[in-house]
Amino acid sequence: RINGTRLxxxxxxxxxxxxxxxxxxxxxxxxxxxxxxxxxxxxxAKAEGLGVTVDKIGNVFMRRVGTNPSLPPVVTGSxxxxxxxxxxxxxxxxxxxxxxxxxxxxxxxxxxxAPIEVAxxxxxxxxxxxxxxxxxxxxxxxxxxxxxxxxxxxxxKSVGEELQRIGYQGEQTPGDHPIGAYFEAHIEQGPVxxxxxxxxxVVPAVMGLSWYDCTVTGMEAHAGPTPMHLxxxxxxxxxxxxxxTVAIANRYPPYGRGTVGMVQVFPNSRNVIPGHVKFSIDxxxxxxxxxxxxxxxxxxxxxxxxxETGLGxxxxxxxxxxxxxxxxxxxxxxxxxxxxxxxxxxxVVSGAGHDAxxxxxxxxxxxxxxxxxxxxxxxxxxxxxPGHLEAGCNVLLHAMLERAGI
Amino acid sequence: RINGTRLxxxxxxxxxxxxxxxxxxxxxxxxxxxxxxxxxxxxxAKAEGLGVTVDKIGNVFMRRVGTNPSLPPVVTGSxxxxxxxxxxxxxxxxxxxxxxxxxxxxxxxxxxxAPIEVAxxxxxxxxxxxxxxxxxxxxxxxxxxxxxxxxxxxxxKSVGEELQRIGYQGEQTPGDHPIGAYFEAHIEQGPVxxxxxxxxxVVPAVMGLSWYDCTVTGMEAHAGPTPMHLxxxxxxxxxxxxxxTVAIANRYPPYGRGTVGMVQVFPNSRNVIPGHVKFSIDxxxxxxxxxxxxxxxxxxxxxxxxxETGLGxxxxxxxxxxxxxxxxxxxxxxxxxxxxxxxxxxxVVSGAGHDAxxxxxxxxxxxxxxxxxxxxxxxxxxxxxPGHLEAGCNVLLHAMLERAGI
Ligand SMILES: NC(=O)NCCC(=O)O
Ligand SMILES: NC(=O)NCCC(=O)O
Numbered sequence: 001r002i003n004g005t006r007l008x009x010x011x012x013x014x015x016x017x018x019x020x021x022x023x024x025x026x027x028x029x030x031x032x033x034x035x036x037x038x039x040x041x042x043x044x045a046k047a048e049g050l051g052v053t054v055d056k057i058g059n060v061f062m063r064r065v066g067t068n069p070s071l072p073p074v075v076t077g078s079x080x081x082x083x084x085x086x087x088x089x090x091x092x093x094x095x096x097x098x099x100x101x102x103x104x105x106x107x108x109x110x111x112x113x114a115p116i117e118v119a120x121x122x123x124x125x126x127x128x129x130x131x132x133x134x135x136x137x138x139x140x141x142x143x144x145x146x147x148x149x150x151x152x153x154x155x156x157k158s159v160g161e162e163l164q165r166i167g168y169q170g171e172q173t174p175g176d177h178p179i180g181a182y183f184e185a186h187i188e189q190g191p192v193x194x195x196x197x198x199x200x201x202v203v204p205a206v207m208g209l210s211w212y213d214c215t216v217t218g219m220e221a222h223a224g225p226t227p228m229h230l231x232x233x234x235x236x237x238x239x240x241x242x243x244x245t246v247a248i249a250n251r252y253p254p255y256g257r258g259t260v261g262m263v264q265v266f267p268n269s270r271n272v273i274p275g276h277v278k279f280s281i282d283x284x285x286x287x288x289x290x291x292x293x294x295x296x297x298x299x300x301x302x303x304x305x306x307x308e309t310g311l312g313x314x315x316x317x318x319x320x321x322x323x324x325x326x327x328x329x330x331x332x333x334x335x336x337x338x339x340x341x342x343x344x345x346x347x348v349v350s351g352a353g354h355d356a357x358x359x360x361x362x363x364x365x366x367x368x369x370x371x372x373x374x375x376x377x378x379x380x381x382x383x384x385x386p387g388h389l390e391a392g393c394n395v396l397l398h399a400m401l402e403r404a405g406i
Numbered sequence: 407r408i409n410g411t412r413l414x415x416x417x418x419x420x421x422x423x424x425x426x427x428x429x430x431x432x433x434x435x436x437x438x439x440x441x442x443x444x445x446x447x448x449x450x451a452k453a454e455g456l457g458v459t460v461d462k463i464g465n466v467f468m469r470r471v472g473t474n475p476s477l478p479p480v481v482t483g484s485x486x487x488x489x490x491x492x493x494x495x496x497x498x499x500x501x502x503x504x505x506x507x508x509x510x511x512x513x514x515x516x517x518x519x520a521p522i523e524v525a526x527x528x529x530x531x532x533x534x535x536x537x538x539x540x541x542x543x544x545x546x547x548x549x550x551x552x553x554x555x556x557x558x559x560x561x562x563k564s565v566g567e568e569l570q571r572i573g574y575q576g577e578q579t580p581g582d583h584p585i586g587a588y589f590e591a592h593i594e595q596g597p598v599x600x601x602x603x604x605x606x607x608v609v610p611a612v613m614g615l616s617w618y619d620c621t622v623t624g625m626e627a628h629a630g631p632t633p634m635h636l637x638x639x640x641x642x643x644x645x646x647x648x649x650x651t652v653a654i655a656n657r658y659p660p661y662g663r664g665t666v667g668m669v670q671v672f673p674n675s676r677n678v679i680p681g682h683v684k685f686s687i688d689x690x691x692x693x694x695x696x697x698x699x700x701x702x703x704x705x706x707x708x709x710x711x712x713x714e715t716g717l718g719x720x721x722x723x724x725x726x727x728x729x730x731x732x733x734x735x736x737x738x739x740x741x742x743x744x745x746x747x748x749x750x751x752x753x754v755v756s757g758a759g760h761d762a763x764x765x766x767x768x769x770x771x772x773x774x775x776x777x778x779x780x781x782x783x784x785x786x787x788x789x790x791x792p793g794h795l796e797a798g799c800n801v802l803l804h805a806m807l808e809r810a811g812i
Contacts, residue, residue, distance in 0.1 A: 190631025207630060211676060222783055223612060223665035223688045224757030225596025228656055230781070235666055236652055239645040246642055250634055260641055261676045265669045270617060270686040271758075272667050272784065280676040281667035282629045351630030352677075375636070377628060378678065 002397055003107075004390030007100040011389070014040060014080070014096065015088035024380025029081035032056070036077050037080045038168060041095060041120065048102050048119070048145075054170025054343040056310035058122040058163050059135040061177065066115040067143055068406065072178035074112070075363075076101065076396060077088050077119030078186060078355060079135070083127050089389075091373065095120045097185040097393040101400060113405035114180050117373025121355045122168075128153045131399035136358035179363035181330055181403040184356040185396045186367060186390055187384050191375030192348050199340045199391050201348030206329055206357050207255060208291045208323035212281040212298070214241060217312035219268060220275030231273055235265060237309050238277040243280050244301045248294050255349055257284035257296065281315075286349045295334030311324045317364045324357040324389050330366025330403070337398030342393050408803055409513075410796030413506040417795070420446060420486070420502065421494035428785025430654045431494055432440050435529035435540075436464070436568035437489035444574060447501060454508050456524070460576025460791040462527040463554055464569045465541040470508050472521040472810065480518070481769075482802060482809040484592060485541070486762060489533050493788025495593045495778065499525045503799040517733065519811035520586050527761045528574075534559045540789045542761035546579045546768050549662030579767060585769035587809040589738055590762040591802045592773060593790050594790075597781030598754050600760045605797050606744045607754030607775030610737055612763050613661060614729035616705070620647060625720035626673060626681030635774065637679055641671060644683040650707045651687050653699050662700065663690035663756055680690035687721075692729050692755045701791065730763040736772025736809070743804030749797050774801050 017037045027033045038060065042052055045062035053061050063073060077096025092206075098118035105116065107171045121139070121142045126132025129151040131143065135246035138148050163169040193201050218234035233362030242260045249258030262280040281298065285291040299315065348369050356365045370392035373383035423443045424433030430791035433439045444466065448458055459467050469479060482502025504524035511522065527545070532538025537549065544554050569575040593602075598626035601608050624640035648666045655664030668686040681713040687704065691697040705721065712719045744751045754775050762771045776798035779789035 007805070025670050065559055086674060102794060110630055113408055114493060158544050189628050189633060190633070191627075191636050192631070192633065193637065218794070219780075221597070221781060222595045222758055223667055224615065224663060224690055224759070225594060225598070226663075226757065226781060227596070227660065228600065228652070228663065230597050233665075235669065236646065242645050246634070246639070254633065257630060257632075257634065258638075259677070261671075262674050263641065263671045265667075268668050270667045271665070271688055282677055284630055306697065340762070346455065351632065375627060375632060376439055379626070396680055 002100045002104045002390065002393045004386055006103065007096060007389060007393055008386045009094060010096045011088060014092055018082065020380055022380040024382065025082045025086050026084055027080070027082045028084065028128040029125065030128065030159065030166055034081055034165065035166035037166070040252060041080065041099070044099055046117065046220050048106055050102065053172050053173045054168055055172035056145055057135050057138040057174050057369065058168040058170065059139055059174065061164065062118045062121050063176030064116040065103065066112050071114035072180035073115035073117040074181045074184070074400050075092055075117040075119055075179050076183045079121050081123055083125050083378045084103060084382050087377060087379060088191065089382055089384045090377050091124055093187060094185045094390060098395050100393050101397045104306065104397060110406065112142065112401065116400060116404055124355055127158050133353060133355055133358055136355035140358040140361040141175055142358055144308050147172060156251065158361045165360045175362070178299050182359040182363050182365040183330060183396055183399055184354060184367045185392045186354060186369060187372035187377060188348060188369040188375065189372065189377040191292060193369060193371040196346055198346045199343045199370065199388055200345040200395055201222045202331060202338060202345060203326060203350050203367035203369055204337045204347050205286050205323055205325040205356060206350040207257065207284040207286045207374045208288055209282060209321050209353070210291060210295050210317055210321065211319035213278065213316045213318050214281055215278045217275065217276050218274065221273045222270040223273055226273060232311055234277045234311065235274040237305060237311050238279060240305060241302060243300065248297045249283065252290050252294060255286040256290065257351060284351060288323050321353060321357065321398055324360050326360060326366045327364030333399040333402045334366050334368050334395060337395045337402065340398060341394055343395070357382050368392050408506045408510045408796065408799045410792055412509065412797060413502060413799055416502045416505065416576055417494060417498060420498055424488065425802040428786040430788065431488045431492050431636060431690045432490055433486065434490065434570055435531065436534065436565065438572065439531050440487055441572035441574070446468050447486065449480040449489050450505055451524065454512055456508065459573055459578050461578035461580045462551055462576055463541050463544040463580050464473040464574040464576065465545055465580065466526050468524045469563060470511065470522040472518050474519045477520035478586035479521035479523040480587045480592070480806050481523040481585050482589045483527065483567040483745070484590050484808060485527050485530030487531050488531055488551040489784045491786050492768055493783060493785060493790055495790045496595065496783050498590045499529055499795060503802050507797050507803045510599045510803060516812065518807065522806060522810055527744055530761055535565050539759060539761055539764055540716050541663070542764035543799045546764040548579055548764055549657055551580060562662050581768070585765065588762060588765040588769050588771040589736060589805055590760055590773045591798045592760060593776060593783060594775040595758050595778065595782065595783040599775060599777040600781060602752055604752045605749045605776070605794055606801055608737060608744060608751060609732060609756050609773035609775055610743045610753050611692050611729055612732040612756040612760060613663065613689065613690040614691045614694055614724055615725065615727050616697060617725035619684065619722050620687055621682065621684045621720045623682050624680065626680045629679055632679060638717055639679050640683045640717065641680040643711060643717050644685060646711060647708060648685065651704065654703045655689065657694050657738060658691055658700060662696065663757060690757060697729065727759060727763065730766050732772045733770030736770045739805040739808045740772050740774050742808065743801045746804060747800055
């Protein structure tokens with residue numbers, strides 16, 4: 001069993017770097033604060049005798065040797081960058097749970113066959129630099145190192161420059177690094193475990209997602225003198241698509257998701273009928289077939305609305321991630337560990353993307369979820385219970401030991 | 407008959423002050439450009455022998471004496487301030503049509519019994535300083551001179567300071583100025599005349615309006631991990647109210663109007679379910695009873711939606727103008743002049759507020775509408791046909807002569 005208090009203290013200490021007034025953390029990728037956070041974690045790793053390597057995109061791997069040098073490492077990890085109004089647990093928990101596993105093994109003098117590694121991946125959040133999950137994306141070859149280096153923040157600073165500046169542009173070629181199995185412990189970022197009063201979520205898969213930009217073009221006109229039947233009100237037409245987005249998701253329970261999160265209205269004046277409305281659509285499902293069906297339904301609805309209203313409607317898919325089922329061996333290891341330890345549990349499909357979906361392209365992978373308060377994350381009030389964090393870390397310990405061998 | 411070419415040339419000359427690249431005009435109230443516009447119109451008035459007085463809120467009155475000094479003047483006017491992306495005709499047409507009436511009377515040596523006056527009112531648009539229709543509002547006592555002076559633009563400059571700076575803070579007490587009858591010629595700012603292929607709109611009344619701010623409060627949460635049935639999506643609830651706004655207007659044809667023009671979504675992020683949505687509602691009708699019914703229906707719908715969804719919904723009425731029927735004598739004078747001159751015509755209820763609704767509180771008032779291209783105003787592409795502007799000015803001439811007596 002791991003030491004829950006030591007884990008909690010490490011989380012609280014790391015959370016001081018970039019701590020916000022409201023109790024959250026602002027530690028954007030590749031800033032000075034990110035460097036301080038990285039330095040602290042690396043310092044802790046070295047104190048535990050781990051060997052630290054850094055790859056060219058700044059992913060950090062902290063290795064505890066195994067007894068059989070021919071075996072690839074069993075890796076765990078996550079990220080320590082945060083949202084601008086982020087919390088203490090998102091990502092950070094997965095990294096420090098890995099460190100706590102190592103501390104426990106060292107304390108007990110337990111040797112594993114395969115090496116044990118704790119990783120943290122660069123710029124998972126994507127708040128400062130797009131694309132999201134950058135470090136793990138480059139690692140698995142989803143996009144190139146050059147693409148990642150060229151990404152710039154709003155001030156025009158590039159990933160390449162900032163990696164060098166903070167001293168985390170390593171030597172290792174990303175992906176040039178065999179992985180035997182990968183586990184990622186994470187707060188759920190949703191309300192399902194809390195709602196069902198369970199402690200451990202076994203994660204069989206991560207949902208796929210389709211992101212769209214939709215623009216409706218009508219004709220701006222004065223709200224008073226323009227009779228209802230002569231209007232081309234872009235917002236009224238946009239609202240039918242916004243509502244259909246949710247209706248589509250509701251037709252494919254339990255894993256259908258439909259969200260309109262971002263809306264811009266032009267000219268956005270109280271007495272002007274909107275001429276243009278631009279908004280985002282986010283569709284998700286755990287089955288690629290159903291996600292494709294949902295994609296077809298939003299396209300068909302837009303097509304029909306275009307025909308019926310005569311307004312211009314542009315729908316562009318801007319992102320697509322297929323669903324990612326995790327490897328039965330890893331899912332099974334998590335499930336077995338949870339049962340052995342006697343925690344209440346249920347399967348929770350991850351609705352959010354994680355570094356694990358990229359790592360899963362190269363190696364067997366799985367995730368462990370613990371509840372977070374009210375399902376809230378990406379928010380300074382993000383919170384989690386010490387007992388739940390401890391439980392998730394115990395499951396991680398047992399699952400890794402099963403895969404690594406003693 | 408007036409001189410259509412001279413009228414057009416005056417419009418084009420005034421439109422050069424603050425001309426924009428796209429062919430519009432940006433001449434915000436009480437700026438240096440407004441001063442230049444005012445100076446030009448006053449110079450033209452003086453060249454026609456008119457006596458110019460300015461009141462404390464900067465309204466300018468340009469008087470041609472009558473043969474009977476005991477009669478109050480027959481006044482026409484409008485405004486020369488524009489929207490930030492305004493056109494050449496909104497307001498400016500009413501002022502220069504008045505000047506053209508005077509030029510025509512001078513040219514023909516026609517003496518009227520009552521004096522003839524051309525007025526321009528300060529800050530009708532309300533783009534730089536709130537409230538709108540400020541000069542005519544102070545003139546009729548709708549709000550005080552002190553309230554108006556205290557209004558500040560985004561840079562913190564006040565109406566009082568700016569009036570002094572540009573030299574248009576006059577001596578006369580606003581409203582201390584009898585008016586026998588008031589006519590205002592204006593582009594329609596809507597598509598009704600153009601749609602019906604008519605030249606002159608006789609304006610029996612201006613619609614009343616109710617403006618609201620509505621805020622829906624749900625719970626922001628991650629778009630992926632939050633199941634549909636556990637969401638409190640503020641945008642989805644807001645869209646039902648947005649759609650009901652239009653449905654209410656459609657239940658009260660032909661003069662019901664319902665518009666949502668302004669929307670703000672928080673946090674406005676692609677993968678976050680909106681926690682707050684704030685939007686405007688604009689309801690209008692020409693009957694105060696129906697406007698009240700519409701007001702009751704939006705309140706009832708919000709109440710029902712609050713009950714059914716459990717989300718917080720705040721609805722505040724932020725402005726209310728009752729409908730303004732114009733005086734039968736003035737409406738009759740416009741109608742008679744139109745018929746005498748043989749222009750195609752129809753009644754057009756004004757959907758937009760105008761200085762005339764404030765002046766109507768003190769004196770008989772009426773308006774003359776001419777078509778504008780595609781019904782578009784408050785836009786740099788605002789356009790109108792010289793022949794229509796000439797026709798409206800001829801109607802103004804005849805209507806004023808009828809009320810002033812020859
Ligand atoms: N974990 C997380 O918030 N990922 C961002 C991408 C997504 O919206 O799933
Ligand atoms: N004429 C005009 O645009 N007035 C502004 C107030 C309104 O929306 O009616």
